[in-house]
Structures are given as structure tokens and as C-alpha cells.
Amino acid sequence: MLSLGREKISEPLTIARGDVSPIDLFTIKGSEINKDFKDYKSALAETIEYNLSILDELPSLKNLPLEEIKEHFKKIMEEDIRKDPLFEKSVEIKKYTSDISKYLVSYFKEVFDYQKNKEEKLDSRLFDSCRLFYNSDLPLQFLTTIEEATLVQKDFVHIYEKRLHKEHLQLMVNRSNHKKFGRICDEHNRWIKPLNEQTRTISRLWLRLFWYVDFSNSSTVENLFEVKPIKSDCLDMTAIQDLMDKLKKETDKMEGSIESSMEFKPYTSFEDNSGARAIRKIMELLSTTEG
Amino acid sequence: MSFGQFEGFFVDTCILLPQALDAVMKACSEFLKEYSSKCILSSSVKKEGLELIERSYNTIVTYFQSAIKPYLIAKGVKGLSNRDGKLIADFFVEQKAQFSHLPYKRTNIQYELISTIETYVASQLHSLKNGEKMPIDVFLGAVTAELAIAKREMGAPFRGLRCEEIKPRDSVTSAIVIGAIMKNPDDAYHLASALEFQFSRNKWVIFVTTDQEDILSKAPELEEMFLRCSRPEWAMDYHSDLTKNKAPIEHAKEKHDCTLRQQRVIDAIGISATPK
Numbered sequence: 001m002l003s004l005g006r007e008k009i010s011e012p013l014t015i016a017r018g019d020v021s022p023i024d025l026f027t028i029k030g031s032e033i034n035k036d037f038k039d040y041k042s043a044l045a046e047t048i049e050y051n052l053s054i055l056d057e058l059p060s061l062k063n064l065p066l067e068e069i070k071e072h073f074k075k076i077m078e079e080d081i082r083k084d085p086l087f088e089k090s091v092e093i094k095k096y097t098s099d100i101s102k103y104l105v106s107y108f109k110e111v112f113d114y115q116k117n118k119e120e121k122l123d124s125r126l127f128d129s130c131r132l133f134y135n136s137d138l139p140l141q142f143l144t145t146i147e148e149a150t151l152v153q154k155d156f157v158h159i160y161e162k163r164l165h166k167e168h169l170q171l172m173v174n175r176s177n178h179k180k181f182g183r184i185c186d187e188h189n190r191w192i193k194p195l196n197e198q199t200r201t202i203s204r205l206w207l208r209l210f211w212y213v214d215f216s217n218s219s220t221v222e223n224l225f226e227v228k229p230i231k232s233d234c235l236d237m238t239a240i241q242d243l244m245d246k247l248k249k250e251t252d253k254m255e256g257s258i259e260s261s262m263e264f265k266p267y268t269s270f271e272d273n274s275g276a277r278a279i280r281k282i283m284e285l286l287s288t289t290e291g
Numbered sequence: 292m293s294f295g296q297f298e299g300f301f302v303d304t305c306i307l308l309p310q311a312l313d314a315v316m317k318a319c320s321e322f323l324k325e326y327s328s329k330c331i332l333s334s335s336v337k338k339e340g341l342e343l344i345e346r347s348y349n350t351i352v353t354y355f356q357s358a359i360k361p362y363l364i365a366k367g368v369k370g371l372s373n374r375d376g377k378l379i380a381d382f383f384v385e386q387k388a389q390f391s392h393l394p395y396k397r398t399n400i401q402y403e404l405i406s407t408i409e410t411y412v413a414s415q416l417h418s419l420k421n422g423e424k425m426p427i428d429v430f431l432g433a434v435t436a437e438l439a440i441a442k443r444e445m446g447a448p449f450r451g452l453r454c455e456e457i458k459p460r461d462s463v464t465s466a467i468v469i470g471a472i473m474k475n476p477d478d479a480y481h482l483a484s485a486l487e488f489q490f491s492r493n494k495w496v497i498f499v500t501t502d503q504e505d506i507l508s509k510a511p512e513l514e515e516m517f518l519r520c521s522r523p524e525w526a527m528d529y530h531s532d533l534t535k536n537k538a539p540i541e542h543a544k545e546k547h548d549c550t551l552r553q554q555r556v557i558d559a560i561g562i563s564a565t566p567k
Contacts, residue, residue, distance in 0.1 A: 130431070131431075143435075262450050264323075266307070266319075277311060280347075286343065286346060
């Protein structure tokens with residue numbers, strides 16, 4: 001049953017903005033991170049700045065001056081961010097992480113909602129990538145690279161969510177035991193820190209690639225993120241290849257990092273999934289022709 | 292006398308992604324449900340499985356991009372609804388007609404491949420709500436996104452299982468190829484990986500597969516070469532049987548009247564070497 005893309009028929013591609021994700025660290029009151037607490041306004045400024053900084057990393061654009069895009073971004077981004085439930089949640093979560101022992105219930109309520117929104121956003125990115133591909137003459141490698149990067153992040157969301165459920169319970173049980181509570185927080189932080197960095201690197205590279213392709217095929221700044229034909233002639237394919245290689249490298253790295261946290265899940269039925277059935281049948285046919 | 296220990300079941304791609312036949316699917320599911328903690332994936336099987344999934348997915352997407360999309364554009368189609376089945380059906384009729392000049396076997400495979408894609412597209416088209424019309428890029432984009440998710444899910448069993456990085460020596464692979472007259476070099480490599488691992492750990496392993504044509508039909512020869520292969524239904528029975536033997540190295544060393552096949556394996560492994 002088709003579910004992705006149904007609500008997006010008349011919409012432009014999502015702005016595919018970069019998020020300054022919440023600091024997914026648990027902190028007990030009085031620690032260093034508490035000082036880093038940011039209010040809504042500064043988080044907004046930080047997110048805008050983050051996105052503007054990605055613009056500086058794009059391969060050079062021949063069709064539009066970068067300064068013009070920056071100006072346009074400044075105009076549209078604030079409103080876009082304000083409307084984004086993911087951003088609002090991330091600010092809320094940051095507040096609660098500043099003292100997890102006090103805000104335990106609120107934190108987990110918000111964080112589970114955030115994870116759900118994040119997954120929806122990744123689904124949306126996946127659809128945008130596929131749609132862009134069918135409006136382009138780009139090689140299949142472009143689609144598979146950009147899509148794998150999205151799917152590995154989705155797997156990470158699932159792994160993270162499962163871990164959070166376990167930790168939620170552990171923290172609740174040990175709420176009055178400061179030492180144990182602290183140990184659970186430390187373990188969580190040790191686990192999440194490198195993975196958070198990896199997922200942010202992937203996200204940043206994903207945006208660089210997606211934006212470069214979209215911007216290079218836009219005639220004006222108003223045309224950015226609109227659905228339009230994408231021509232490889234408008235792109236520096238060496239720069240594209242370089243970005244794809246970097247993104248694939250980071251995706252593989254992340255894949256390796258999360259693999260040990262993945263639970264074995266056997267594939268037990270193709271009945272409900274016509275896509276899986278088609279792939280399995282073609283696997284058989286390819287094996288026959290090559291075997 | 293001390294008995295040999297058991298290290299695990301080396302699983303083939305067809306165990307992790309069984310054919311969509313009820314009996315095979317059931318046997319594999321039950322085996323994995325019960326013994327997944329004892330299963331091992333060789334790095335070569337993992338690579339083969341994930342690459343095959345990827346190539347199959349790529350075949351479908353390439354077909355969408357290079358055949359279906361241009362056809363719809365050429366026909367001036369702006370959007371698709373669940374009432375456009377005839378239009379899509381005509382496309383597949385035209386496509387299949389192009390294979391009539393190919394030799395029978397080749398035609399058959401191409402025909403099946405396109406029929407598989409046809410079935411998939413039909414199911415997706417018919418899943419659209421009544422009155423809903425999707426632009427071509429949205430329809431293909433949504434279908435591809437769902438297919439990508441299915442691809443990822445199919446790869447999950449390969450990512451969640453204990454994987455061992457094994458590079459069998461050429462001599463071990465050759466012993467398997469010559470001894471069991473293997474036609475498929477990839478299968479020979481997977482079997483050699485299991486055999487190499489068995490002797491390096493000096494613990495028994497069983498190669499579990501449903502591949503009758505290329506592997507199970509050679510099971511007696513492979514057993515003679517100290518590698519037990521089994522269908523999932525019988526794997527545990529063979530396990531009990533194997534552990535009545537001594538450990539693999541001692542077992543091989545004590546073979547006084549080695550066959551030529553056994554001698555090749557003993558030489559290739561270098562049985563006299565001290566086990567790790």
C-alpha cells in the first residue's frame with residue numbers, strides 16, 4: 001500500500017533543512033552541560049547559522065551567487081524553523097536534559113515524540129530523494145547513496161528508541177539512587193556521543209549533496225526547493241562524485257557502528273510486502289542467470 | 292576419549308532470505324527462531340546477500356527510470372490513478388513482445404523478470420484510493436521509497452547476525468572445487484570459509500542451506516572432506532551426531548586410510564599445525 005508521498009503531491013520538496021539536534025546527553029543538575037542551556041531564541045539563531053555554514057561548504061555554483069542564496073535563506077528560514085515541530089521539541093528536550101532527574105517524565109515524553117517526528121522527517125527525505133531522481137538524468141548511484149544514508153539514520157532512530165525505553169525504566173527504578181542514576185547517565189552519554197557525531201556528519205553531507213543538485217538547477221532563489229527538471233549538465237559531476245564518495249564512506253562507518261546494537265530479526269514472510277516479494281523473486285532470477 | 296565441541300551453524304543466503312515457498316519459508320523461520328544464537332555468517336555470504344538484494348533493487352529502479360517513465364511521458368500521461376491499469380498493462384504487453392526473438396531460456400528469464408515488476412507495479416497502482424491521481428514523479432518516487440525500505444528490511448537479518456571475517460586460503464577453496472566438483476565459485480568460497488573456520492577453531496560447524504542443486508547434491512563429497520552440510524530441518528540432528536566425534540583436527544589426524552579428497556583437505560589446511 002502506497003503511503004509515502006500521498007500528502008505531498010502538490011507540495012514543493014521539503015526545504016531539507018539541517019537541524020541542530022538536541023544534545024542527547026543526560027545531565028544531572030550542576031554539571032557542565034547545564035551551563036550550555038540555550039533558550040528558544042538562541043537555538044533558533046544557532047540553527048540558522050548552522051544552515052548558513054553548510055552553504056559555504058557547497059561546490060561552487062555557476063548559476064546563482066551564494067550571497068543571494070544566503071540572503072534568501074535568512075528570509076525564509078526563521079519562519080520555516082518556527083513552524084517545525086521537530087525544532088520546537090528539540091528546544092524543549094534541551095531544557096529537560098539540563099536536569100534529567102528532575103524532568104524524567106517530561107523528558108521521555110518529549111524525546112519519544114521527537115524520535116517519531118524524526119522518523120517521519122527521514123521518510124520525507126527518502127521520498128524527496130526518489131522524486132528528485134525521477135525528475136533527473138542523474139545516475140542510479142546518486143539515488144542509492146543518498147537513500148542508504150537516510151536509511152542508516154532511520155535504523156539508528158530505531159536502535160536509539162529501543163535503548164531509550166530500557167534506560168527510561170532503569171532511570172525510573174533508580175531515581176532515588178544518585179550513584180546508580182549517574183552511572184546510567186554516563187553510560188548513555190558514552191554510547192550516544194560518537195553516534196550523534198556520525199549522524200550529524202551524514203546529515204550535513206546529505207544536505208550538501210541535495211542542496212548542490214537542487215541549487216545548481218534553480219534559475220532564481222525563488223526556484224530553490226521547487227520540483228523541477230534536474231540536469232546533470234548543470235552540475236560538476238566530479239564534485240558530485242566526491243560528495244557521494246564521502247557520504248558513502250560515512251554511511252558505511254555508521255553502519256559498522258550500529259551493527260553491534262542491531263538485534264537479529266529473521267525475515268519470516270513476504271506476504272504483506274509486495275516490494276520485498278519482487279526483490280526476492282529478482283534475486284532468484286539474477287542468481288539463475290549468473291549461477 | 293574427549294568429544295569435539297560445536298562452534299555454530301554457518302548459514303547461507305537462502306536461509307536468511309528463503310524462497311517465497313511456504314514449506315521452505317517455514318523451515319528456515321523455525322530454524323532461525325530456535326538457533327539464531329548459534330548461527331554464524333561468513334563475510335562472503337554477507338557480502339553476497341547484501342549485494343544481491345541491492346542489485347535486484349537496482350534492476351527494478353533502473354526499469355522504472357529507463358522504461359516505464361519514458362513510456363508514460365511519450366503517451367502524454369500526466370498522472371496515474373487506480374483506473375489506469377489498462378495503460379500500464381499495454382506497456383508490459385509491448386515490453387514482453389520484444390523478447391520473442393531471443394532464445395527460449397533467455398526469453399523465459401527476461402519474461403519472468405518483467406512479469407515480477409509488472410505484478411509489483413499493478414499492486415501499487417491498485418492500492419491508490421478511488422479518485423486519487425498522482426503525478427508520475429510522485430507515484431514512482433513513492434513506489435521507490437517503499438521499495439528502498441523493503442530492501443533495507445531484507446538486509447536486516449544479514450546485519451544482526453554474528454559475522455566472521457574469513458579469507459579461506461586458495462588451497463582450501465581449490466580442494467572444495469576439485470573434491471566436490473563445484474560449478475559455482477562463490478558457493479565454493481562460502482564452503483571453504485566454513486571449513487577453514489572449523490579447523491582454525493578446532494570445533495565443528497555445519498553449513499546450513501536449502502540449495503539442493505549446487506550444494507546439498509554434493510553433501511556426501513563435502514562430508515567426506517570433513518564439512519557437514521544440511522537442510523535447516525535436520526541441522527540439529529547432525530549437530531548431535533558431529534559432537535560424538537573428536538575435535539576436527541584430531542578427527543582428521545586419526546584418519547589412517549584417507550581418501551584423495553580427504554588428503555587434499557588435510558594438505559590444504561596443514562593439519563599438523565598446532566590449532567589456534
